[in-house]
Amino acid sequence: MTYARVKGTGSYLPERVMTNAELEQLVDTSDRWIRERTGICERRIVADDQSCRDLAMIAASRALDAAGLQPGDIDLIILGTCTPDRVFPSTACLVQAGLGVNPGAVAFDVSAACSGFIYALDVANRFITTGGARRALVIGSETMSRIIDWTDRGTCVLFGDGAGALVLEADDETGILSTHLHADGGCEDLLNVPWGVSQGYDALSGSAGKLKMRGNEVFKVAVRTLGRIVDETLEANGLAKSDVDWLIPHQANIRIIQATAKKLGLPMEQVVQTVAEHGNTSAASIPLAFDVAVRDGRIRRGELLLLEAFGGGFTWGSALIRY
Ligand SMILES: CC(C)(COP(=O)(O)OP(=O)(O)OC[C@H]1O[C@@H](n2cnc3c(N)ncnc32)[C@H](O)[C@@H]1OP(=O)(O)O)[C@@H](O)C(=O)NCCC(=O)NCCS
Structure with missing residues (x-):
């Protein structure tokens, strides 16, 4: 029996921290309300010159390092996002090119909003357990701040930007x-x-x-x-x-x-x-x-x-x- 085993994890948060106090200046809200109703104290916001791909590439590089693998070892990239860089190519293809993952590997995005990473993980697991891939990068990367209405207090206090990644590898030992x-x-x-x-x-x-x-x-x-x-x-x-x-x-x-x-x-x-x-x-x-x-x-x-x-x-x- 072949399992997809988690070999390494990585993540990246943009540098800019946006506190609840800052949001108090934008909309009619309070630090207290946000903490009590959501548990959120702060969130990160992408820089003007950063995109979904940039966040994903750093998270993926860190996951590869943690797994002790090189981009050339990867034969599948699946990226969950609802804030992709472009209509096409997929952000997964942009990450493939940026990291130097083998031309010929499989790379695509999945769109399932906040469930995007679990959807990507499910598909990668199916590839690996059926022999369609040996080593996969599964990534979730989002620039939610770009689709937020900063005048709507019901939503703008909730979201943040960032990326995370797992490296999966086919293994006899149990995994997913x-x-x-x-x-x-x-x-x-x-x-x-x-x-x-x-x-x-x-x-x-x-x-x-x-x-x-x-x-x-x-x-x-x-x-x-x-x-x-x-x-x-x-x-x-x-x-x-x-x-x-x-x-x-x-x-x-x-x-x-x-x-x-x-x-x-x-x-x-x-x-x-x-x-x-x-x-x-x-x-x-x-x-x-x-x-x-x-x-x-x-x-x-x-x-x-x-x-x-x-x-x-x-x-x-x-x-x-x-x-
Ligand atoms: C958005 C959320 C935090 C609101 O909390 P809530 O307890 O449900 O609050 P309500 O929407 O019932 O609003 C209660 C009151 O707070 C007000 N309110 C909403 N946002 C506010 C804010 N940022 N600051 C202060 N007051 C706010 C509302 O206008 C409402 O006022 P009213 O009673 O005078 O009409 C909460 O519903 C939530 O987390 N929802 C799901 C989020 C989620 O899972 N999203 C996507 C899945 S990924």
């Missing part, structure tokens, strides 16, 4: 145990960015073409849905809640994370939390959190990790990994 993906396209009006290439560019200027969210309604669906996927994942593997060593959730809101941890009966000490410093970095949030907890020594080899995400689409998914 299962992945679970779902979508429901019927709730588009609750969370969307209402412009796209085929609809023309009229909405690009001003706030019309920026991210829209009915936060309270999204919140309720997210809590319900994530509770269900936790059960689905454990049942599929015949495991108990108490078998999970670490929950690595999508970092949207500390209250959503707490609800999922409660459902798992997991103390918050076993939940990787980066939402306070990163905000919601969409597809980048899980690999960013993963890398933070590997590098600070919390996550150790052999431990059982449950990753879960929920986002626009709606899309949602999970992965169970023996690290």
Whole structure:
């Protein structure tokens, strides 16, 4: 049996820190409200001359270093993003060229909003376990600040920029145990960015073409849905809640994370939390959190990790990994 094993992790956050106090100057909000309702204290914002590709390349280089591999060792790149550099080439292709990954490797983006990394991980796992690739870079990279309406207090306090990456390698030893993906396209009006290439560019200027969210309604669906996927994942593997060593959730809101941890009966000490410093970095949030907890020594080899995400689409998914 071939597994996809996590060989290395990497991440990158842009230098610029935006605090809640700064947001108080932009919209009618307060540091206290943001901390209490979301758990967020600050977030990072890309520099004017940085793009999704730039963040992804640094995170991917760090993951390769951690794995002890070279770009030439990689034969698959899958990148989750909803803020790509271009319509095409895909950001994955731009990363391939930038890093010097073999011409001829497979490279493509997946679009599943905040679930983008879990979707990318699922596809990479399928490539590796069926012999379609041996070593994969799976990346989540986002420049959310570019699609935020900085006059909308209901959304602009939530998001941040960043990138995270995993290197997966085919291995006889256990690795990714299962992945679970779902979508429901019927709730588009609750969370969307209402412009796209085929609809023309009229909405690009001003706030019309920026991210829209009915936060309270999204919140309720997210809590319900994530509770269900936790059960689905454990049942599929015949495991108990108490078998999970670490929950690595999508970092949207500390209250959503707490609800999922409660459902798992997991103390918050076993939940990787980066939402306070990163905000919601969409597809980048899980690999960013993963890398933070590997590098600070919390996550150790052999431990059982449950990753879960929920986002626009709606899309949602999970992965169970023996690290
Ligand atoms: C956005 C979110 C933080 C709002 O928190 P909430 O507790 O649901 O708050 P509500 O939307 O019910 O708003 C409560 C009040 O706070 C106000 N409010 C909203 N944003 C505010 C802000 N930044 N500062 C101060 N007040 C704010 C609202 O206008 C509302 O005021 P009203 O009662 O006078 O109408 C929360 O709903 C959330 O995190 N939603 C899901 C996020 C998510 O998961 N997104 C995408 C999935 S990736």
